[in-house]
Amino acid sequence: MKSIFSDRAKVDLIEINQLPLFNENNCHNVPASVKEISQRIDDADGVIIATPEYDHAIPAALKSMIEWLSCTSHPFKDKPVMVVGASYGSQGTSRAQINLKQILDSPGVNALVLPGNEFLLGNCRDEFDANHKLKNKQTIAFLTECFDNYLDFIHKMVPDLTEEETDMNYVDKIAWSTTYDTLVLGFGGAGATAARHAADSGAKVLLVDAAPAGHEGGNTRYAAQILASGDDVPGLKAYYKAMTAPFDLDEKMIDIFVKKMVDFPNYLQNYLDVKPYSFKHSGGQLSAFAKSVISEFPELAGADSTDALTVHNGIFDAALWKIIRQKVLDRSDSIDVWLNSRAMHLIQDPISKVILGAQIDRNGKTYNIRAKNGVVLTVGGFENNKEQIQDYLGETKLSPLGTLYNRGDGIRMAAEVGAKLWHMHNYEAVGFLHGLAFKVPDGKRARLILDYWPDLYTGSILTIADDATRYFKEDEECRHGHIWDHGTWRVPRANQHPYLIFDQAQLEQIKANKNIPYSDFLDTLVKADSIKQLAQKLGVDSDNLVNTVTNFNLFAEQGKDYEYHRAPASMRKFDNGPFYAAALTHTMLNTQGGPKRNANAEIIGLNGEPVPHLYGAGELGGINTNLYQGGNNLAECLIFGKIAGENAAKPKDDTTTSNNHAEPSEVGNVAPQNDLAQTNLDDIDLESNQYLGVSDQGIGGRVVVRVTYDDSKIKDVEVIEQNESEDFGLKAVEELPKNMVANNTYDVDGISGASASSRALKSAVKNALAKVSE
Ligand SMILES: Cc1cc2nc3c(=O)[nH]c(=O)nc-3n(C[C@H](O)[C@H](O)[C@H](O)COP(=O)(O)OP(=O)(O)OC[C@H]3O[C@@H](n4cnc5c(N)ncnc54)[C@H](O)[C@@H]3O)c2cc1C
Structure with a gap:
């Protein structure tokens, strides 16, 4: 309880194992150990007694302690007491608790015992983890409910513990780890962005991330790195209003957003030291791809004003992310970074509602971090939280393309402190068709395939839903996963096990493509001699699948798709088989x-007022609603990240809370730590035939290799430092060095799905080999 509730109350533990057995004859010569316990109970606002159960009652030692106190100082008199218990057996101390409550009610003890709220922990051997923490979420939730009721009970039962008094002291009751x-x-x-601008405003900043070292960066590092921008404010504003309609966004907010987007060239030069590459103004004929990136909704008012920027002429290479990250590294004097450190709860003053700090889990330990001027919530979205995906998006299965560390913690933490939630129903998808990928196991990132691949919707091929029927127009234009749906753009309902279904002619068509974007899926095909048999193998309704293919063939013959209006020229009648299925995922x-x-960038509470000292930026509760223009999310990160950081850095003058009392020197037992320290290259040992190569082209930053080169041959390539993605990137890290040795060149084929990592490894080895002749 101490570790769970240290953000709500200061919890001290008292052991009773040093007390002598009660002896009435010694009541006038009370042992010091009894006096000390009595004093500590006296000083506390309440007492929680945690008891085991022996022979249907409390242990003699506990009874003896109560006897000492009831015979002498009576510290339990009018003291709010909560009773909890844990036992090896299944009954969880139910009899002992009744027994204890009866004793606490007796004259001489006169405690105020919390009624109801029976926390009985049975089979307790299995309930704790290796760190002695409760494992079961439901148990913790119930204990929390009981504890909250107990805090209310204390406030009600102790008249002189006024609200003002508890407010004044709340911040001092928390055991802060550091400030x-x-x-x-x-x-x-x-x-x-927030951390960097808070530091530039003079703040001492702690930046924490749940991901382990080298895997920070969230979706930002996986992003295409495109920033939405525009040529003029009125046009861009009209475009954003049209995308948001029929909802009205806060006018001031949209004004700031579009003004700053138009000003991005200056922003990038002033704060990130880069001259941006403009998709629109880079010269030459615009490709269809460039046009679709610049304006996803060209039919909307203001669409002529939109533009898209990158920090150089390239996408999906973490280039923007690496610059932003470097700005944090450059400020290591004022920004400490904790990785592998997951924020669990915000710490809020219960009366003034000021956010005082947050509780962080770091390497199995809990830290209460005090933030004097503000907390910025930038923990990303809920891409990897099945329950929230079900609750907010109504979907059962979606495979993330970005980080797996965005687990919806921000939504939970914000809700706990009474924040109003918005835009919960909006999400984006991409991939082939309208936003699909080949199936991956649950909990894995899907492989993003964005290449032009018409063989997946042209010919004798269709996509089926869970019930083996078609469910969208396969050749439909898609805008970040949204397709045209009865007058609006919407992401179609996701299915749990969609499949591509095709025939032998289509398989040959797919294989004939010399630039096939991803051929590994051909090894996973399900094959059958008839459509019925295929349905049986897939476990889908065979009558439906036969009907689906029959109808498709009819539409192809008639030259009209009566169901989904797919272009007739893209439909070819299925041949006589064999037939194939490829498993997909949304x-x-x-x-x-x-x-x-x-x-x-202040977070708004349910009452419509800002939650004091709490700020937000990025995709968690972002400005986007209804339609989505690509590049908007990173734009939000830069624009509102800066505003949030600057505002959270400003010293506060809240009279409603005592938070200004806490000074770094007065509290804390955690020395400053920074997890971003890099290996010193001079410390890496090199033999006379070994050469160090470095590249900054990795998706996770620096890649360092040690190459052994003898007799004009690459003998070995060791990867000394890398922070590439745990799945596709790691494959490049494992495979490429072997291929380089086997082929005696750095210039080997890259790994599909890991182009940035492959590029980085190749350029690091090239860099090492360049030193051979030096
Ligand atoms: C493949 C892909 C391509 C994209 N391309 C673009 C693009 O080109 N342009 C664009 O505008 N948008 C793009 N997006 C969307 C965009 O990347 C994200 O919306 C944006 O990066 C979000 O930034 P963020 O800082 O809010 O969150 P993130 O970058 O996701 O960062 C959140 C961080 O919080 C950490 N975290 C999570 N929970 C906790 C916790 N409890 N405690 C501590 N840390 C925690 C995570 O580890 C993560 O590092 C793309 C997304 C993907 C997946």
């Missing part, structure tokens, strides 16, 4: 929902 001016939760694009790019914020 910063600004605490930024989440080291993605928004968090890095993808999840990123979510938009989260706590509502205003133009100052």
Whole structure:
């Protein structure tokens, strides 16, 4: 209970194992150990007694302690007491608790015992983990409910414990681990931007991320790195209003957003030291791809004003992310970074509602971090939280394309402190067709395939839903997963096990493509001699699948798709087989929902007022709703990350809370730590035939290799440092060095799905080999 509730109350543990057995004859010569316990009970606002059960009652030692106190100082008199218990057996101390409550009610003890709220922990051997923490979420939730009721009970039962008094003292009741001016939760694009601008405003900042070292960066590092921008403010504003309609966004917020987007060239030069590459103004004929990136909704008002920027002429290479991250590294004097550190709860003053700090789980330990001027919530969305995907999006299965560390913690934390949530229903997808990928096991990232691949919707091929019927127009234009749906753009309902279904002619058509974007899926095909047999193998309704293919053939013959209006020229009648199926999954790019914020990046509470000292930026509760223009999310990270960081850095003058009392020197037992320290290259040992190669082209930053080169041959390539993705990137890290040795060249084929990592390894080895002749 001490570790779970240290953000709500200061909890001291008292052991009773040093007390002598009660002896009435010694009541006038009370042992010091009894006196000490009596004093500590006296000083406390309440007492929780945790008892085991022996022979249907409390242990003699506990009874003896109560006897000492009831015979002498009576510290339990009018003291709110909560009783909890744990036992090896299944009954969880039910009899002992009744027994204890009866004793506490007796004259001489006169405690005020919390009624109801029976926390009985049975079979307790299995209930704790290796760190002695409760494992079961439901048990913790019930204990929390009982504890909250107990805190209410204390306030009701102790008349002189006024609200004002508890308010004044709340901040001092928390066992703070350390204190910063600004605490930024989440080291993605928004968090890095907030931390950097908070530091530039003079704040001492702690930036924490749940991912382990080298895997911070969230969705930002996986992103295409495109920033939405525009040529003029009125046009861009009209476009954003049209995308948001029929909803009205806060006018001030949209004004700031579009003004700053138009000003991005200056922003990038002033704060990131880069001259941006403009998709629109780079010269030459615009490709269809460039046009679709610049304006996803060209039919909307203001669409002529939109543009898209990158930090150089390239996408999907973490280029913007690496610059933002470097800005944090450059400020290591004022920004400490904790990785592998998951924010669990915000710590809020119960009366003034000021956010005082947050509780962080780091390497199995819990830390209460005090933030004097503000906390910035930038922990990304809920791409990897099945329950929230079900609750907010109504979907059962979506495979993330970005980070797996965005688990919806921000939504939970914001809700706990009374924030209003908004835009919960919005999310984006991409991939082939309207946003699909080949099936991956649950909990894995899907492989993003964005290449032009018409063989998946042209010919004798269709896509089926869980019930073996078609469910969308396969050749439909898609806008971040949204397709045209009865007058609006919407992501179609996701299915749990969609399949591509095709015939032998289609298989040959697919294989004939010299630039096939991804051929590994051909090894996973399900094959059958008839459609009925195929349905049986897939476990889908065979009558439906036969009907689906029969109808498709009819539409192909008639030259009209009466069901989904697919272009007749894209439909070929299925041949006589064999027939094939490829398992698919619906993808999840990123979510938009989260706590509502205003133009100052303040998070808004259910009462419509800002939650004091709490700020937000990035995709968690972002500005996007209804339609989505690509590039908007990173734009939000830069724009609102800066505003949030600057505002969370400003010293506060809240009279409603005592938070200004806490000084770094007075509290804390955690020395400053920074997990971003890099290996010193001079410390890496090299033999005379070994050469060090470095590249900054990795998706996770620096890649360092040690190459052994003898007799004009690459003998060995060791990867000394890398932070590539745990799945596709790691494959490149494992495979490429072997291929380089086998082929005696750095210039080997890259790994599909890991182009940035492959590029980085090749350029690191090239860099090492360049030193051979030196
Ligand atoms: C494949 C892909 C391509 C995309 N391309 C683009 C694009 O080109 N342009 C664009 O605008 N948008 C793009 N997006 C969307 C965009 O990347 C994200 O919306 C944006 O990066 C979100 O930034 P963020 O800082 O809010 O969150 P993130 O970058 O996701 O960072 C959140 C961080 O919080 C951490 N975290 C999570 N929970 C906790 C916790 N409890 N405690 C501490 N840390 C925590 C995570 O580890 C993560 O590092 C793309 C997304 C994907 C997946």
